[in-house]
Amino acid sequence: MRAVVLGVGNTIRADEGIGVRVVEALERGYVLPEGVVVIDAGTSSMEMLDDLSDLDFLLVIDAVNDGKPPGSLIRLVEDEVPVFFRRNLSPHGIGLSDVLAALELLGKSPKETVILGLQPVSMDLSLELTPQATARVPELVTQAVQELSVRGLAPTPR
Secondary structure, eight states, X not given: OOEEEEEEOOTTBGGGGHHHHXXXXXXXXXXXXXXXXXXXXXXXXXXXXXXXXXXXXXXXXXXXXXXXXXXOEEEEETTHHHHHHHTTOSTTHHHHHHHHHHHHHTTOOOSOEEEEEEOOSOOSSBSSOOHHHHHHHXXXXXXXHHHXXXXXXXXXXX
């Protein structure tokens, strides 16, 4: 099984960097099984085509502006994933949606995609997450571990 955990975000815009911070914490705390790759995508887009081609499972972690209370955790699956990209809930929704659209055209889409996110508290210029977002990082790491584990890809704590 091929899986990617993709941390997306701009780390100079406060909570916009949540995806990157979560994958950093995941890698610090866990050894991932063979076949699982963690990618700090930052604000990358089309250069990810090869990395995301023909995956069994894609787990995206990102700031998600879904109109929920600031600091809320968000999980999108199945039919909700395309809606995420149509509504452009993330500041990089366009870049990632372009990659996924290109993969679909090439017949190389991930078989399953799940998006874990956080409703940002602030996206002001800052190298730090807000305290509310920082407090949610461990929960997002736990959710990522659970998503991998139910697919038989359980990370091992360090």
